[in-house]
Amino acid sequence: MPPSPRAHHRVPTPSSTTSPTPALTDAADLALIIDSPLFVYPRIPTLCVSKLHSPPLCKGRTMKTYAVQVESGKVGDNGKPSVGPVYRNILAKDGFPPVDPMMSTSHGKRSVFDIKISCCSVAAEKYHGNQMLGWREFTDGKAGPYLWKTYKQVYEEVLNVGSALRQLGAESGSHIGIYGANCPQWIVAMEACNGYSLICVPLYDTLGPGAVDYIVEHAEIDFVFVQDKKVKELLSPDCKSVRRLKGLISFTSLTREQITDASKFGMEVYSWNDFLQMGKDHPCDPLPPRPLDICTIIYTSGTSGTPKGVLLTHDSPCLKQLC
Numbered sequence: 001m002p003p004s005p006r007a008h009h010r011v012p013t014p015s016s017t018t019s020p021t022p023a024l025t026d027a028a029d030l031a032l033i034i035d036s037p038l039f040v041y042p043r044i045p046t047l048c049v050s051k052l053h054s055p056p057l058c059k060g061r062t063m064k065t066y067a068v069q070v071e072s073g074k075v076g077d078n079g080k081p082s083v084g085p086v087y088r089n090i091l092a093k094d095g096f097p098p099v100d101p102m103m104s105t106s107h108g109k110r111s112v113f114d115i116k117i118s119c120c121s122v123a124a125e126k127y128h129g130n131q132m133l134g135w136r137e138f139t140d141g142k143a144g145p146y147l148w149k150t151y152k153q154v155y156e157e158v159l160n161v162g163s164a165l166r167q168l169g170a171e172s173g174s175h176i177g178i179y180g181a182n183c184p185q186w187i188v189a190m191e192a193c194n195g196y197s198l199i200c201v202p203l204y205d206t207l208g209p210g211a212v213d214y215i216v217e218h219a220e221i222d223f224v225f226v227q228d229k230k231v232k233e234l235l236s237p238d239c240k241s242v243r244r245l246k247g248l249i250s251f252t253s254l255t256r257e258q259i260t261d262a263s264k265f266g267m268e269v270y271s272w273n274d275f276l277q278m279g280k281d282h283p284c285d286p287l288p289p290r291p292l293d294i295c296t297i298i299y300t301s302g303t304s305g306t307p308k309g310v311l312l313t314h315d316s317p318c319l320k321q322l323c
Helices: 027-034 112-126 151-167 185-195 209-216 228-235 240-244 256-263 272-281 315-322
Strands: 068-072 086-089 130-140 142-150 175-179 199-203 224-227 247-250 268-270 296-301 308-313
Touching: 027 268, 112 151, 130 151, 130 224, 130 308, 151 185, 175 185, 175 209, 185 199, 185 224, 199 209, 209 240, 224 228, 228 247, 228 272, 247 272, 268 272, 308 315
Parallel strands: 175 199, 175 224, 199 296, 224 247, 247 268
Antiparallel strands: 068 086, 130 142, 296 308
8 A cells, every 4th residue: 555645754865875776866766666665676775665763873973864844733623633744755845856758658648647657667667677576485484585576577577467368358447356465466467457447456355254255246356366375265165256257367376176166167267377478479558547547446344244345546546646
């Protein structure tokens, strides 16, 4: 989730790093900072994001300022709560930096959303060899070293996944479910939805028994990306809505038993690599959405009854990033 507009961030300025990476000067760079709270970019110190904490004082060391106050706090009155001061990244103290002229969609539109949809391609070009998404594989319960995908590799996977979905018949506005824990495949599937005007619907089994079954039916999901250990739950007899699915894409691969079980419901099943290859064999240009198109439907438990779906447009997260 994008950080709150009032959240404090610490972003090293160009003068505070010894790395020869590009200085943070344009809207593409700043949007990447705000839009990437889950990952650390070790090769681009100017893009690392963390909460603003004052570093310990050392003799002869001067503290650097990374955030500035742009609005004073207000004392509550007449029953209204008090509000604390508002801080911004020091690079945006006087407003959002000018938009990079390279940042335009394939349709040439200039809107708030263009900043987000173009960031993926702009970053892939500017930082193509830099590490973007990292993960660790476990062997005998022990985590191995981090493995990484670069900006260019991630962008290529986004295009391949989006193209494969279009090849299977996903149209603009189709609902795509993603079921599993955070991982690079989760992010790639979400960005493919963003780039091809598809609606991303995260699936959660933490909302109670039957929540996934309910959301698949209620959100009218057509295709679903699923983590390997969640496939069993999705194909269980208790998940009756699985019959409406047209396709299932595993984050990794599927066993023969899982493929057989899925075929009983009349759906097509794909491993992650097979799906990427399908997109590579049938490339399709991105289809950028309009700012007020639905970006995602996020289900929450609510106070009672069945999960409640919250509609967020592409305009909404971008406006938060610009705050």
